[in-house]
Amino acid sequence: xxxxxxRLRRRETAMGYFFISPWIIGLLVFMAGPLVAxxxxxxxxxxxxxxxxxxxxQNYRTMxxxxxxxxxxxxxxxxxxxxxxxxxxxxxxxALLLNQRVRFMRWFRTIFYLPALLPPVAISVLWxxxxxxxxxxxxxxxxxxxxxxxxxxxxxxWTVPAYVVMSIWGVGTWMVIFLAGLQNVPQxxxxxxxxxxxxxxxxxxxxxxxxISPVLFFDLVMGIVGAFSYxxxxxxxxxxxxxxxxxxxxxxxxxxxLYQKGFSELQMGYASALGWVLCFIVLMMSLLVFKSSxxxxxxxxxxxx
Amino acid sequence: MQPSSSRSKAVALAASLAAAILVPMSLAAAKSAxxxxxxxxxxxxxxxxxxxxxxxxxxxxxxxAQINRANRGRxxxxxxxxxxxxxxxxxxxxxxxxxxxxxxxxxYGMVKAFAADHALLNLSPYLRKYAASxxxxxxxxxxxxxxxxxxxxxxxxxxxxxxxxDVMYYNPALFKAAHLPLPTPNWTWQRFLADAKALTVPAxxxxxxxxxxxxxxxxxxxxxYGGHMxxxxxxxxxxxxxxxxxxxxxxxxxxxxxxxxxxxxxxxLNIEDLFRQGxxxxxxxxxxxxNYTYNNHPIHTAIAVVPRGTQHVTGNWVGEIGVxxxxxxxxxxxxxxxxxLRAYAHTHVVPPVKAFAKQLGSTYVSSAPHxxxxxxxxxxxxxxxxxxxxxxxxxxxxxxxxxxxxDLYDPILLGTMNVHQAAKKAEQAxxxxxKASK
Numbered sequence: 063x064x065x066x067x068x069r070l071r072r073r074e075t076a077m078g079y080f081f082i083s084p085w086i087i088g089l090l091v092f093m094a095g096p097l098v099a100x101x102x103x104x105x106x107x108x109x110x111x112x113x114x115x116x117x118x119x120q121n122y123r124t125m126x127x128x129x130x131x132x133x134x135x136x137x138x139x140x141x142x143x144x145x146x147x148x149x150x151x152x153x154x155x156x157a158l159l160l161n162q163r164v165r166f167m168r169w170f171r172t173i174f175y176l177p178a179l180l181p182p183v184a185i186s187v188l189w190x191x192x193x194x195x196x197x198x199x200x201x202x203x204x205x206x207x208x209x210x211x212x213x214x215x216x217x218x219x220w221t222v223p224a225y226v227v228m229s230i231w232g233v234g235t236w237m238v239i240f241l242a243g244l245q246n247v248p249q250x251x252x253x254x255x256x257x258x259x260x261x262x263x264x265x266x267x268x269x270x271x272x273x274i275s276p277v278l279f280f281d282l283v284m285g286i287v288g289a290f291s292y293x294x295x296x297x298x299x300x301x302x303x304x305x306x307x308x309x310x311x312x313x314x315x316x317x318x319x320l321y322q323k324g325f326s327e328l329q330m331g332y333a334s335a336l337g338w339v340l341c342f343i344v345l346m347m348s349l350l351v352f353k354s355s356x357x358x359x360x361x362x363x364x365x366x367x
Numbered sequence: 368m369q370p371s372s373s374r375s376k377a378v379a380l381a382a383s384l385a386a387a388i389l390v391p392m393s394l395a396a397a398k399s400a401x402x403x404x405x406x407x408x409x410x411x412x413x414x415x416x417x418x419x420x421x422x423x424x425x426x427x428x429x430x431x432a433q434i435n436r437a438n439r440g441r442x443x444x445x446x447x448x449x450x451x452x453x454x455x456x457x458x459x460x461x462x463x464x465x466x467x468x469x470x471x472x473x474x475y476g477m478v479k480a481f482a483a484d485h486a487l488l489n490l491s492p493y494l495r496k497y498a499a500s501x502x503x504x505x506x507x508x509x510x511x512x513x514x515x516x517x518x519x520x521x522x523x524x525x526x527x528x529x530x531x532x533d534v535m536y537y538n539p540a541l542f543k544a545a546h547l548p549l550p551t552p553n554w555t556w557q558r559f560l561a562d563a564k565a566l567t568v569p570a571x572x573x574x575x576x577x578x579x580x581x582x583x584x585x586x587x588x589x590x591x592y593g594g595h596m597x598x599x600x601x602x603x604x605x606x607x608x609x610x611x612x613x614x615x616x617x618x619x620x621x622x623x624x625x626x627x628x629x630x631x632x633x634x635x636l637n638i639e640d641l642f643r644q645g646x647x648x649x650x651x652x653x654x655x656x657x658n659y660t661y662n663n664h665p666i667h668t669a670i671a672v673v674p675r676g677t678q679h680v681t682g683n684w685v686g687e688i689g690v691x692x693x694x695x696x697x698x699x700x701x702x703x704x705x706x707x708l709r710a711y712a713h714t715h716v717v718p719p720v721k722a723f724a725k726q727l728g729s730t731y732v733s734s735a736p737h738x739x740x741x742x743x744x745x746x747x748x749x750x751x752x753x754x755x756x757x758x759x760x761x762x763x764x765x766x767x768x769x770x771x772x773x774d775l776y777d778p779i780l781l782g783t784m785n786v787h788q789a790a791k792k793a794e795q796a797x798x799x800x801x802k803a804s805k
Binding site (some may be wrong): 354 | 455459579630631634635769775781783
C-alpha cells in the first residue's frame with residue numbers, strides 16, 4: 063500500500079515536472095542561460111565576429127576610468143531622483159482626484175489612463191515635436207504664460223528635465239494601481255476620523271497614506287527598476303540630437319550606453335560587464351527600499367513577518 | 368491496467384506537444400531555406416543585402432533582372448532589404464549569426480573592421496583572375512581614393528560601387544533676387560560667407576547656408592585650409608593646429624553671422640528638404656543626390672564646386688560591397704558580385720572606375736531631367752573628383768563620429784564653446800581614442 067502511494071507520488075511529481083517543463087525550459091534557455099553567458103562574457107573581450115578571449119576583470123577595471131560610464135551613471139541617477147518621486151506624487155494626486163464621486167468619472171479615468179497605453183516609441187516621436195524649442199507646443203505654452211522657454215534637448219542642463227517632463231505622460235499605470243489601493247481603504251476609517259474631527263489633510267496623512275503604503279512601496283520599487291533601465295525614449299529622442307545620446311552626452315542613460323557599447327561598437331564583453339554593474343545597482347537600491355519598508359509600509363494584517 | 372493507460376496518455380500528450388512545436392518549426396525552416404546548390408534545372412540563389420528597397424526602385428529591379436536573365440540557369444541574385452536606420456548593427460548581427468547575405472553593402476569605414484575579424488572574403492585572387500575580362504576587377508582603373516578603405520595588408524576585401532563627391536548646390540533664383548553673381552569655379556570661403564550673408568533674410572526665415580551636427584562634414588573646412596584631422600601615421604590628432612583652427616572657425620563664423628538656421632529650427636528635420644523648399648540658398652551635398660525634384664515636382668537648382676580656402680578640396684562618400692566568406696560557391700558568388708558592380712557603374716554618380724566616370728553624362732539617374740545628369744553639371748562633378756577625399760577609415764568609426772559630434776559640432780554650433788576650446792577638447796578625446804584602439 064505504502065509502495066503504491068510512493069509510486070503514485072513519484073508519478074505525479076514526474077507529471078508535474080512534465081507539465082511545467084515548457085516554463086522550465088524557457089527559463090533555462092531564455093533567462094538562466096543568457097544570464098550565465100553574460101556573466102562569463104563580462105570577463106572576456108568579445109566582438110561577436112571572433113571567439114571571446116578571457117581578460118579577467120579588465121572590463122570592470124576599464125569602467126572605472128571610462129568617463130562615459132560615469133556620465134551614464136550620473137544621468138541615470140539624476141533622472142531616477144527627479145522622475146520617480148515626481149511621477150509617484152502626480153500619479154497619487156490623479157488617483158485621489160479620480161477616486162471622487164462625480165459624474166462621468168469612468169470617462170475621466172479612461173481619458174487619464176489612455177496615454178499610458180501608447181507605445182513608448184510613439185510617445186517619444188510625439189514628444190520630440192512637443193519639446194522642439196522653436197516650434198514645440200510646450201514652449202508655445204510656456205511663452206504664452208510668460209515663462210522662460212528652455213532649449214530642452216538642445217541644452218545639456220535641460221536634457222534630463224525634458225525626459226522627466228515626458229515621463230509624466232506615462233504615470234497612468236501607476237495611477238490605476240493607486241486607484242485600486244484607494245478603493246480598498248475601508249470607508250469606516252474615514253467615518254470614524256470625521257467623527258473625531260479630522261480634516262482632509264489629517265485623513266490623508268493618517269489613514270489614506272498608511273493604508274496604501276504597500277501600493278506605494280510596489281510602485282516605488284517598480285519605478286526605481288524602470289528608471290534604471292530607461293532606454294526606448296532615450297534611444298529614440300537621442301537620435302535627433304548629438305550623436306545618439308543628446309548634446310554632450312547629456313542624455314546618455316545607462317541602458318543606452320550599454321546598447322551603444324554592445325551593438326554599435328561591438329564590445330559585447332564590456333557591455334555585459336556594464337549589465338552586471340547595472341544589475342548590482344538595481345539590486346542594492348531595491349534592497350535598500352525593502353529594508354526601509356519596515357519603517358513606513360503598513361500591512362493591515364499586522365506585522366508582515 | 369490503469370497506470371499503463373495513464374502512461375500511454377502521457378506519452379501521447381508528450382508526442383503531440385513535441386509535434387506541435389517541431390512540425391511548424393521544420394516547415395518554417397524548410398520554407399525559408401534558399402537553394403544553395405545548383406541542379407540541372409535550378410540555378411543557385413545568391414543573396415544580395417542592401418539598404419535599397421528594390422520594390423520601390425524600378426531602375427534597380429530592371430538592372431537585377433538583366434543580370435539574372437544573362438545568367439539564366441547559373442544563378443539568381445535575390446535582393447535582401449535592410450532599412451538604412453541601424454543597417455550597420457543589423458548587418459553585424461547577421462554576420463555574427465552566420466546568416467549574412469552572400470554579398471552586401473558596407474557603409475564607409477566598415478571594411479577594415481570586418482576584414483580584421485575575417486568577416487569578408489579576400490577578393491585579391493579573384494580580382495587577378497577576372498582583371499582581363501571585367502573592368503571592375505582591375506584595381507588600377509579606379510580612382511585611388513575610392514579604394515583606400517578597401518585594403519588591409521595589401522589585400523582587397525571590398526570594392527566601391529559609388530564614389531560620390533560633395534558639391535555645392537545653390538538656388539539660382541535666390542541669387543538673382545539678391546542681385547548676386549553666381550558661384551564661379553574659383554570662389555573662396557570668404558566670398559561664400561559674404562554671399563551667404565546677403566542671401567539670408569531673417570524676416571522670411573531664409574538662410575544662406577545649412578550646417579547641422581554631422582553634415583556638411585567639418586573635415587572639408589579643415590582640409591581646405593591645408594589641415595588634417597590626424598598626423599599621417601594616424602597616431603595623433605591635429606585639431607589645435609593653425610590650419611585646423613582656421614577651418615573650424617568657418618563654422619563659428621556661420622553661427623556668429625547667423626547665415627545658418629539655429630539648431631533648434633532644424634532639429635528633427637530633413638535638412639536637405641529646407642534647401643529643396645527654397646528656404647536655404649546653398650547646401651553642400653553629395654553629387655548623386657541631384658536635388659532635381661521636391662515631392663516629385665521639378666525644382667531649379669544648380670551646382671558649383673566647393674569653395675576653397677588655401678586649396679581646392681571636397682569630401683566624398685564611398686559606398687562598398689563585400690562578399691561573405693562563408694557564402695557557398697564562392698567563385699559563382701564573386702562572378703555575380705562583379706556582374707552587379709559592372710551594371711551599377713552606369714547608375715551611380717560617380718562610378719569609381721575612371722573609364723565609366725568618363726561616360727558620366729550617359730549615367731542613368733531616375734530623378735534627373737530626361738534620366739541623365741544635365742551636361743552643365745558633368746565637368747563640375749568630374750573636377751570635384753580630382754580632389755575629393757574620403758574620411759580616414761578607422762577601425763572604430765562610431766567613436767570618431769561620437770567625439771566629432773559631442774566635442775566639435777555641438778559646442779561650436781550651439782555656441783557653448785569657442786573654436787579653440789572645442790578643438791582642444793576634441794583633440795584630447797581623439798588622442799585617447801587612438802591610444803585605446805592600438
